[in-house]
Amino acid sequence: MSRILKVAAAQLGPITLKEPRSSAVKRMIVLMQNAKAQGAELVIFPELALTTFFPRWYTEDQSEIDKYFETEMPNKDTEPLFAEARKLKIGFNFGFAELVVEKRVTRHFNTAIIVDQQGRIAAKYRKIHLPGHTENEPWRAFQHLEKRYFEKGNLGFQVHQVFGGKIGMCICNDRRWPETFRVMGLQGVELVALGYNTPAHYPLAPEHDHLQDFHNHLVLQAAAYQNGTWIVGVAKAGREEDCDLIGGTCIIAPTGEIVAECKTLADEVIIAECDLDRCKEIQENIFNFDLHRQPEDYALITAPKKESASNG
Structure with missing residues (x-):
């Protein structure tokens, strides 16, 4: 028996500083329509899908930064996307900058949501592993100020019963940490939605630039296999405000095999039939956590960080 969920990965090309949200949403709607025409039930978009990747610029004016944040969802700019999804009866996932008042x-x-086929927000995730730095570093061609403009997510790595399966979310740098996927794996996750905006150039170690695409797929394929889950990794790609972003949008099976991959650095849709029952091949055999895990020997993984730990 199979539980097939037909999933689309909707890669976006670059979004300029001056491009309004309404323009990005129109592009997303075209991709959504394309996905639906190919039979997709769920379409996954990138991290920060509504704007350019603003953490690459430094400012001390918080009001300038807040212009990139959404104070409600949906809002006047994104409602057309929700309306189209309701019309098409298709679910979607995308990332955005969220400004919210909690306990005054x-x-x-840095947030991602899953929206069901009725246009209702079914799940939310807030990015936990924030990369980069907090202060201006003028030697860089571009900053990476996620630690300045965002705070660590407070919702954990939850798994949600939606679209007939167990679905989780993470964002960009989260994928480089095996704990991200293991926490979801321990909840029986069957598909992980991941959006990213990843520079092609790594200022701290430029000799690694040629490995950026390789490392992107390496961690996703390993995580899929080691946790017996489908993973859909979706890029914002191309040259965005003179900063090159990798592509490599892909859909990966629980065996770690890439079953679909984007070929461009522009707006593009790929589709795969994800049989969620295939997760059992791995979860009940090779990585049977109940049978083979030895958590008593893993205490160091959850030990508190040293006070002198780097902020980078």
């Missing part, structure tokens, strides 16, 4: 405190998160 203003919070800033």
